[in-house]
Amino acid sequence: MPAVSFQGVAKTYPSAKGALRALDGVSFDIEPGEFFGLLGPNGAGKTTLISILAGLAQASEGRVKVMGHDVAIDFAAARHALGIVPQELVFDPFFTVREALRIQSGYFGIRHNDDWIDELLAGLGLTDKAGANMRQLSGGMKRRVLVAQALVHKPPVIVLDEPTAGVDVELRQTLWQFIAGLNRKGHTVLLTTHYLEEAEALCGRIAMLKSGRIVALDRTANLLAATKGSMLRFKTDDALPPDLAGQARVTGRIAQIATRDANGVEATLARLRESGVRIEDLEIGRADLEDVFLSIMQNAGKAEVAR
């Protein structure tokens, strides 16, 4: 039995320009114990899919199951199997951290949960904040509490919806150590993120969503291996010739150009020299997940235009 199963999930929102199909026939399974990444550009439908999984929105078509429980038919059992760390910081300012976690345990019908609460506090670096009032905590500390709150009932499936947006390096490391530890103990993890290096480091399999459809789904290693080419990275203050600019990724002074093989590297360098572009700090490396993501999104765009 899969930990999470999406079967033919569609979601249509009414809009001024007619119906907006935010999800369109999404089907995939996440197996127990997987660390699974869901990636996609803004508006791809990630949050909509997670809201349906969490029972916060209803699918227009299709079925979603968590540990065998249909989220529409058997909501309570499905919800019990899920720990959802939300994107926004929502909290009750009147309680201390420990009280907030006890109250959350109560929602799930769990009493005498302090041993697990202590473990959560320790794992998330919150032990000395247990007695602090929620409103006195910094944003990063509040986020840690939200993670702890999502996990009070030891859910087999943990869903993290962009948990590290605007979060500092230390908290990211604490969070990932803790979540990776739970994953090693058998908890299934579903992560959505815009930080592709995090997805590359953590996720065994990745699905890529674009305009409500799955455009890639594979083991992370296979996605990376599928782009065999080399990536040329260098710094320059000069404008690239139009043919190279069209295929380059430019961030400030840093330009990256994908090439198919060694001949491609030579041809690109020759083209740069010929156009009088002066380059510094040249590196030739393997494509990373960001390169794979951009190329899949571009190709999916072309396929859509052709349809």
Ligand SMILES: Nc1ncnc2c1ncn2[C@@H]1O[C@H](COP(=O)(O)OP(=O)(O)OP(=O)(O)O)[C@@H](O)[C@H]1O
């Ligand atoms: N309640 C709603 N009513 C109408 N349209 C909506 C609603 N929620 C989302 N949408 C639309 O559905 C599409 C998918 O949105 P969604 O928030 O799921 O994308 P996302 O992949 O999570 O994006 P982001 O990375 O920006 O969070 C978008 O076009 C969005 O405008």
